[in-house]
Amino acid sequence: MSVASDRPGLFVKTIAIIVAAGRGHRAGQGLPKQYRTVAGRPVLAHTLEPFLTHPGIDAVICAIHPDDRDLYDTAVAGLPGRERLLEPAHGGATRQDSVRLALEALGTREALCLVHDAARMFVDTALLDRALAAGRSHPAALPGIAVTDTMKRVAPDGRVAETVERSELRAVQTPQVFAYPALLDAHRRAASAGRHDFTDDGGLAEWAGLAVHIFEGDVANMKVTHPADFDEAERRLGGRTLVSRLATGFDVHIFGEGDHVWLGGVKVPHERGTVAHSDGDVVLHALTDAVLGTLADGDIGTHFPPSDPQWKDASSDRFLAFAVERVREAGGIVDHLDATVLCERPKIGPHREAIRARIAEIAGVPLSSVSIKATTTERLGFTGRGEGIAAQAAASVRLPESR
Numbered sequence: 012m013s014v015a016s017d018r019p020g021l022f023v024k025t026i027a028i029i030v031a032a033g034r035g036h037r038a039g040q041g042l043p044k045q046y047r048t049v050a051g052r053p054v055l056a057h058t059l060e061p062f063l064t065h066p067g068i069d070a071v072i073c074a075i076h077p078d079d080r081d082l083y084d085t086a087v088a089g090l091p092g093r094e095r096l097l098e099p100a101h102g103g104a105t106r107q108d109s110v111r112l113a114l115e116a117l118g119t120r121e122a123l124c125l126v127h128d129a130a131r132m133f134v135d136t137a138l139l140d141r142a143l144a145a146g147r148s149h150p151a152a153l154p155g156i157a158v159t160d161t162m163k164r165v166a167p168d169g170r171v172a173e174t175v176e177r178s179e180l181r182a183v184q185t186p187q188v189f190a191y192p193a194l195l196d197a198h199r200r201a202a203s204a205g206r207h208d209f210t211d212d213g214g215l216a217e218w219a220g221l222a223v224h225i226f227e228g229d230v231a232n233m234k235v236t237h238p239a240d241f242d243e244a245e246r247r248l249g250g251r252t253l254v255s256r257l258a259t260g261f262d263v264h265i266f267g268e269g270d271h272v273w274l275g276g277v278k279v280p281h282e283r284g285t286v287a288h289s290d291g292d293v294v295l296h297a298l299t300d301a302v303l304g305t306l307a308d309g310d311i312g313t314h315f316p317p318s319d320p321q322w323k324d325a326s327s328d329r330f331l332a333f334a335v336e337r338v339r340e341a342g343g344i345v346d347h348l349d350a351t352v353l354c355e356r357p358k359i360g361p362h363r364e365a366i367r368a369r370i371a372e373i374a375g376v377p378l379s380s381v382s383i384k385a386t387t388t389e390r391l392g393f394t395g396r397g398e399g400i401a402a403q404a405a406a407s408v409r410l411p412e413s414r
């Protein structure tokens with residue numbers, strides 16, 4: 012595993028940094044992409060396994076976002092080679108910052124260092140073998156693949172400025188490999204120079220004056236970046252296709268004594284409260300049923316029976332979080348949550364944005380995936396008479412076809 016230090020040109024240790032602190036904005040939905048499930052496992056677990064089980068790699072460290080510790084712990088639980096995984100470092104605002112912070116956290120000297128994107132989940136042993144071989148011969152080496160399309164340089168107005176000679180071009184991937192001290196020095200210099208915008212370590216190493224070499228990459232080593240990449244990743248790992256499902260939910264609570272109601276996880280002042288076993292949050296209850304409906308997995312009462320004293324006065328956050336987690340465990344993605352509140356009062360408008368934000372937080376979806384609407388019933392019926400409050404909801408998800 013380790014390489015003898017007294018052999019010139021070789022290294023005591025080989026370490027791998029997996030950068031996993033990004034937010035995955037381009038991937039669109041839900042959790043940061045490295046924690047989303049593909050073929051039943053988080054992307055990060057797929058990515059880590061070949062590194063943790065490669066005989067030429069001594070230790071692996073991830074750079075993670077400080078908010079993601081629980082997701083990270085879940086993703087790495089039970090991985091083979093787990094004992095080689097170091098305590099994660101906190102990443103930074105850019106990929107470049109995340110790499111530097113992981114390098115600083117290592118404090119290793121005589122090391123050969125691989126840097127890899129958590130989002131490249133198809134790295135295999137052969138590519139790692141090529142990376143390690145290249146790293147032993149060059150201070151900096153990157154996997155590259157020849158481009159097969161004709162390349163144009165394009166002006167901001169869309170006009171083609173020139174056709175670029177493609178035989179000289181390579182699309183560069185990770186794992187990129189470096190001598191640890193040279194890479195740390197290059198990162199420190201770049202940060203001191205106010206540069207935080209290098210999209211890969213190869214570019215930063217080049218800027219720092221290192222001789223950067225290319226070795227053969229792998230066309231299969233894609234980076235999951237856009238939503239469609241997840242469908243492609245699922246297809247490769249088992250031929251599963253995601254299909255859309257839509258379901259609805261409905262809930263009612265009677266008004267009783269109190270000075271507030273809970274709506275979408277937000278405490279809304281009102282001259283009445285709700286009579287309920289839990290906190291009586293009709294919005295979260297209707298949404299929970301809608302999400303469970305997409306799985307044909309019963310309803311809120313199936314999983315949290317009102318007869319069970321442990322749910323007495325329970326905050327309804329956990330009901331929706333549970334339902335969303337069921338979708339994710341099934342390898343699915345929650346695409347959209349929509350609810351309409353039916354009541355004469357309280358007025359929902361002033362609380363709408365707070366409710367949307369709270370639901371997005373509970374469900375782990377972007378704000379743009381949550382919609383809250385409200386209507387009176389023109390003084391008709393129980394809501395019109397102010398006897399109670401109701402909510403109806405819809406949820407759309409994508410689930411593996413086999414579900």
Ligand SMILES: Nc1ccn([C@@H]2O[C@H](COP(=O)(O)OP(=O)(O)OP(=O)(O)O)[C@@H](O)[C@H]2O)c(=O)n1
Pocket residue numbers: 030031032033034035036037038045074102103104105106107109110128129130131234235236
């Ligand atoms: N501040 C950041 C930004 C990115 N990354 C990591 O760098 C890799 C490649 O970046 P990219 O695909 O751009 O990921 P994101 O930044 O998460 O995606 P997006 O740009 O769509 O938000 C990912 O594994 C990502 O987690 C990181 O560790 N720290």
Ligand SMILES: C[C@](O)(CO)[C@H](O)COP(=O)(O)O
Pocket residue numbers: 106128183184185210211212234
């Ligand atoms: C490091 C990288 O994967 C090499 O192709 C790429 O530069 C990451 O780019 P992004 O802008 O972070 O998606």
